Amino acid sequence: MRAWVFGDDIDTDALAPGRYMKHGIEEIARHCLESLAPKFAKEVRFGDVLVAGRNFGAGSSREQAPAALKYLGIAALVAESFAGLFYRNALNLGLPALVCADARQIRDGDELKIDYESARILNLSARVGLAFEPIPPHLWQMVLDGGLLPHLEKRLKCRTTS
Amino acid sequence: MKKGEMQATLAQKLVARAAGKSSVTPGEIVTCKVDLAMMHDSGGPRRVKPMLERLGAKVWDPSKVVVITDHYVPTYDDESRKIIRIARDWVREAGIENFYDEQGICHVVLPERGHLRPGMFAVGGDSHSPTGGAFAAYMFGVGATEMLGVLVTGEIWLKVPHTIAMDFAGRLQDGVSAKDIMLFLIGKFGLDGGQYQAVEYRGPAIHALPMQERMTLCNMTAELGGQTGLISSDETTAEFLKIKVEPWDSDPDAPLMAHHRFDASTLAPQVAAPHSPANSKAAGEFGSVKPTLAYIGACTGAKLDDLRMAARVLRNRKSAMKLLVAPASARDLRTAEDEGTCKVLRDAGAEFLGLGCGICAGYGGNVLGENVVAISTTARNFKGRMGAASSQVYLASPYTVAATAAAGHICDPREMLQ
Numbered sequence: 001m002r003a004w005v006f007g008d009d010i011d012t013d014a015l016a017p018g019r020y021m022k023h024g025i026e027e028i029a030r031h032c033l034e035s036l037a038p039k040f041a042k043e044v045r046f047g048d049v050l051v052a053g054r055n056f057g058a059g060s061s062r063e064q065a066p067a068a069l070k071y072l073g074i075a076a077l078v079a080e081s082f083a084g085l086f087y088r089n090a091l092n093l094g095l096p097a098l099v100c101a102d103a104r105q106i107r108d109g110d111e112l113k114i115d116y117e118s119a120r121i122l123n124l125s126a127r128v129g130l131a132f133e134p135i136p137p138h139l140w141q142m143v144l145d146g147g148l149l150p151h152l153e154k155r156l157k158c159r160t161t162s
Numbered sequence: 163m164k165k166g167e168m169q170a171t172l173a174q175k176l177v178a179r180a181a182g183k184s185s186v187t188p189g190e191i192v193t194c195k196v197d198l199a200m201m202h203d204s205g206g207p208r209r210v211k212p213m214l215e216r217l218g219a220k221v222w223d224p225s226k227v228v229v230i231t232d233h234y235v236p237t238y239d240d241e242s243r244k245i246i247r248i249a250r251d252w253v254r255e256a257g258i259e260n261f262y263d264e265q266g267i268c269h270v271v272l273p274e275r276g277h278l279r280p281g282m283f284a285v286g287g288d289s290h291s292p293t294g295g296a297f298a299a300y301m302f303g304v305g306a307t308e309m310l311g312v313l314v315t316g317e318i319w320l321k322v323p324h325t326i327a328m329d330f331a332g333r334l335q336d337g338v339s340a341k342d343i344m345l346f347l348i349g350k351f352g353l354d355g356g357q358y359q360a361v362e363y364r365g366p367a368i369h370a371l372p373m374q375e376r377m378t379l380c381n382m383t384a385e386l387g388g389q390t391g392l393i394s395s396d397e398t399t400a401e402f403l404k405i406k407v408e409p410w411d412s413d414p415d416a417p418l419m420a421h422h423r424f425d426a427s428t429l430a431p432q433v434a435a436p437h438s439p440a441n442s443k444a445a446g447e448f449g450s451v452k453p454t455l456a457y458i459g460a461c462t463g464a465k466l467d468d469l470r471m472a473a474r475v476l477r478n479r480k481s482a483m484k485l486l487v488a489p490a491s492a493r494d495l496r497t498a499e500d501e502g503t504c505k506v507l508r509d510a511g512a513e514f515l516g517l518g519c520g521i522c523a524g525y526g527g528n529v530l531g532e533n534v535v536a537i538s539t540t541a542r543n544f545k546g547r548m549g550a551a552s553s554q555v556y557l558a559s560p561y562t563v564a565a566t567a568a569a570g571h572i573c574d575p576r577e578m579l580q
Contacts, residue, residue: 009353009354009438009440011542011544011547013524013542013544013545013546013547014544014545014546017524017546018523018524018525018529018547018548019524019525019529019549021204021523021524021525022234022239022241022242022245022525023241035545035546035551054354055352055353055354055387058353058354058387059289059384059542059544060288060289061205061287061288061289061291061303061304061305062204062205062305063205063209063305063306063307081354083353083354083358083387084358084387084389085289085302085303085304085305085358085389087358088304088305088308089304089305089307089308092305092307092308092311093307136191138191138319147307148307148308148310148311149213149216149217149307149310152217152219152310152311152314152315153216153217156217156218156219156314
């Protein structure tokens with residue numbers, strides 16, 4: 001998993017620009033982060049990790065911001081901190097948002113591996129392990145289910161079959 | 163309050179009521195019953211309808227849902243027409259009677275039509291939903307999937323917030339407004355200063371503000387990074403809502419995460435430079451900047467009080483630059499027309515746009531072109547938000563935007579008041 005490193009206060013307008021919001025997620029994702037890293041949407045690969053500083057996802061409630069990252073294949077987000085609304089949206093889509101105090105140590109292009117069991121990010125390039133705050137227990141099952149929609153689907157199914 | 167009983171903040175009291183508990187502790191995870199769910203056309207029906215269909219589920223209580231079209235109105239192409247059509251069809255199918263179509267921006271229309279009351283617990287499908295906190299209601303923004311969860315279950319989880327108090331003594335000077343308070347606070351504490359906790363605005367300077375100015379404060383709690391912004395209810399709240407309101411307030415000794423005290427009387431008008439609301443400093447320090455466009459729009463900056471502020475500066479003056487006005491609600495527009503406020507703005511050269519979020523959200527046909535330098539009453543100036551990535555947006559109050567339009571360069575509006 002390659003790390004794509006961004007700075008502080010990356011906003012939802014950069015992630016899902018307003019002028020494409022009327023379109024579907026394929027079109028929005030094509031322009032994800034283009035104002036900061038024009039090649040990102042084209043070159044990001046399935047399973048890559050996005051790493052950022054403080055307050056990642058500042059701004060709008062538009063869920064297309066984390067949805068675009070998920071659509072592009074981003075497997076997890078690692079940041080020093082997340083904007084609260086974005087954090088909820090990411091987990092609701094089943095996209096893990098991991099708070100890591102040492103996120104700044106990660107360099108663009110580093111090879112990372114995320115171990116959810118031990119709550120550590122293994123930086124294979126720098127040969128260090130960084131701890132992250134585990135996803136709160138009341139949300140973890142939802143993330144494992146793939147987000148709130150499949151989670152609700154499962155719950156409603158249980159209710160009708162029981 | 164009985165002796166020995168825990169002192170609680172306004173946020174804790176509102177959350178405890180919604181969670182059906184006698185008290186709650188910051189950090190605790192609770193499930194709250196939602197009194198009101200508001201959606202607009204962009205994050206609302208077009209997103210939740212397919213998800214509801216996939217679940218085969220219905221809205222838990224249509225009487226508690228309000229839908230307002232504001233992002234893609236006035237419609238301008240096939241896609242926007244389709245999005246609005248979905249909203250209109252869905253409210254009918256789902257039995258939502260509280261539907262306001264092309265009546266203005268959701269955060270302004272919602273309280274204007276009497277849907278908010280002190281003590282309520284509400285969610286909105288938009289990040290500026292903390293606006294509702296001006297009415298001593300706990301209101302915050304959620305994304306479309308989380309809204310789906312609310313529509314199906316009528317509930318939402320919440321980590322009980324700590325409270326950060328922003329306490330303003332004294333009185334704002336004439337020509338200084340709620341917008342200046344927020345640009346100042348965001349400049350001081352940053353875009354994550356609110357730490358996704360509850361920010362409570364208090365003190366004599368806050369309670370001296372009219373309702374729409376309080377809405378501007380709570381609205382921009384989004385840019386300050388709080389989950390919600392709150393103001394305790396008082397006579398002004400009751401007068402605006404035209405009802406008797408219960409007192410909802412923090413207990414005097416309720417524990418706070420932080421208590422910041424300021425003197426409102428020394429605050430100068432503020433301007434935030436591109437590309438962050440946190441890049442703020444006194445308006446008087448921007449003299450060499452000459453915008454090419456002045457924009458008075460958005461839930462943050464084009465309510466009736468905002469239009470009046472601009473008109474006070476622009477009376478008998480001409481704008482030296484393109485001046486666009488997009489009023490925040492149909493009702494406010496009608497009042498502004500009737501009382502002559504719109505005429506003052508038109509005489510100054512203002513061109514009026516349709517009711518809606520428009521340029522602020524980067525939607526519609528009027529977004530900023532290449533290299534436009536704008537001064538705007540809106541809430542966010544992130545790179546490319548309002549149009550071309552090369553455009554530059556300065557944020558300011560309606561007074562300051564109007565003064566800048568008249569002077570041809572960014573300036574302090576206090577010397578231009580009439």
